[in-house]
Amino acid sequence: MTNTVNISPSASGSPLAVFRDYLGKGQLAYQRDAATGEAVFYPRVIGPGSGNPDLTWRISTGLGTVYAVTVISPRGEPPYNVVLIDMDEGFRLMSRVEGLPAESVRIGMRVRARVHHPADGQPPHPVFDAEIA
Structure with a gap:
């Protein structure tokens, strides 16, 4: 069982801007690449290695x-x-x-x-x- 939840990034903004928005709310966000199942950090536009542009945002337990x-x-x-x-x-x-x-x-x-x-x-x-x- 995971302690993370899927979250939706704002429609506008770079991955860094989305990451900073969540930090501003007191949350440490990261991305997950569905193609590989791997956590992705530092925030990116595409998954490293996979080239997958469909990365989902999650909140870390910290x-x-x-x-x-x-x-x-x-x-x-x-x-x-x-x-x-x-x-x-x-x-x-x-x-x-x-x-x-x-x-x-x-x-x-x-x-x-x-x-x-x-x-x-x-x-x-x-x-x-x-x-x-």
């Missing part, structure tokens, strides 16, 4: 696992992490894990997505928090 982590330590600034997250729906994305020291993020850690709305007016983007067992 749960995933840290696949890789790098800690960046800029001189004179606090360290931060850059992570690759394998989402439970079968796609991978790059982001960061917040709410704990950058050095505490570990491969295999379970995480939950949330949408960050930057105060400077930049588009919203997904970030992650560690799942508490």
